[in-house]
Amino acid sequence: MTGVLLDTHSWAWSLADDDRLSKPARAAIEAADAVLVSPITFFEIAQKVRLGKWPEMEPFAGQLPAILEKQGGTVAGLLPSICAMAGLMAWSHRDPFDRLIAATALHENMPLISADTVFDGIVTRLW
Numbered sequence: 001m002t003g004v005l006l007d008t009h010s011w012a013w014s015l016a017d018d019d020r021l022s023k024p025a026r027a028a029i030e031a032a033d034a035v036l037v038s039p040i041t042f043f044e045i046a047q048k049v050r051l052g053k054w055p056e057m058e059p060f061a062g063q064l065p066a067i068l069e070k071q072g073g074t075v076a077g078l079l080p081s082i083c084a085m086a087g088l089m090a091w092s093h094r095d096p097f098d099r100l101i102a103a104t105a106l107h108e109n110m111p112l113i114s115a116d117t118v119f120d121g122i123v124t125r126l127w
Contacts, residue, residue: 004035036075046064
């Protein structure tokens with residue numbers, strides 16, 4: 001079984017069929033047996049919509065769990081061990097969303113679909 005974890009922007013871009021989602025990323029998503037999204041992604045999108053920082057996601061914000069289910073995706077677990085790993089990992093990056101997403105990818109032993117190079121050297125990143 002092959003699986004991938006989507007970074008927040010990757011999932012958002014897939015929802016909007018945005019051209020910023022790279023062709024290799026689209027191919028990896030389509031080829032995966034399992035596509036996971038971290039629960040923290042739901043919070044990150046909702047918070048940014050509430051703060052007016054991501055208005056293009058507003059039409060999706062209230063329906064995110066149903067949208068993921070319709071896409072055939074799965075919500076990754078947010079276990080205490082993932083949270084502890086996120087806090088303890090030797091990584092200078094301070095963004096708690098990114099730390100939790102990276103720890104989830106490590107826990108699930110899945111590559112992360114992300115345009116963000118900050119993850120390089122921490123997880124296997126596909127783009």
